[in-house]
Amino acid sequence: MADAPGFELPLLLFSGFRTLIDDLHAELARQGHPDVRPAFGFAMQAIGPRGATASELGKRLGVSKQAAGKTVDRLEQLGYAERADDPEDARRKLVRLTPRGIDSLARSAAIFETLRANWVAELGADRVRALEADLRTMTGGGFRLDVAGWFAG
Secondary structure: OOOOOOOHHHHHHHHHHHHHHHHHHHHHHHOOOOOOOHHHHHHHHHHOOOOEOHHHHHHHHOOOHHHHHHHHHHHHHHOOEEEEEEOOEEEEEEEEEOHHHHHHHHHHHHHHHHHHHHHHHHHOHHHHHHHHHHHHHHHOOOOOOOHHHHHHO
């Protein structure tokens, strides 16, 4: 088999990512979370279990504090996050996940396990593990949440 043109690799990686994310969100909608969008998932991951200020959230996502604030506003409207006083500094407001936000992340984790199992069923466990290992090698093994800022930049 001849080598594919170099531009196909990023497009295929993006297509695989997009397929997984689209399938995730279709299933999340079936499970009671029809309003969750990919950007909201990244934001909820960036908020994390301990919460974050809007400024911290912006840094984690690679967007301005104002853009992060707009995302938080929408997450609040949808019931996925809330603003609360920071117990360590009364001048700060923390963004925290609500039980609905925590539920959507827990469901996402379970759905991703199912989606990975589908890839294993189609490609085989060894090939999926090798693909994951290769991607860890080529990406430095870390995970980045700042895709919103990357795409918007």
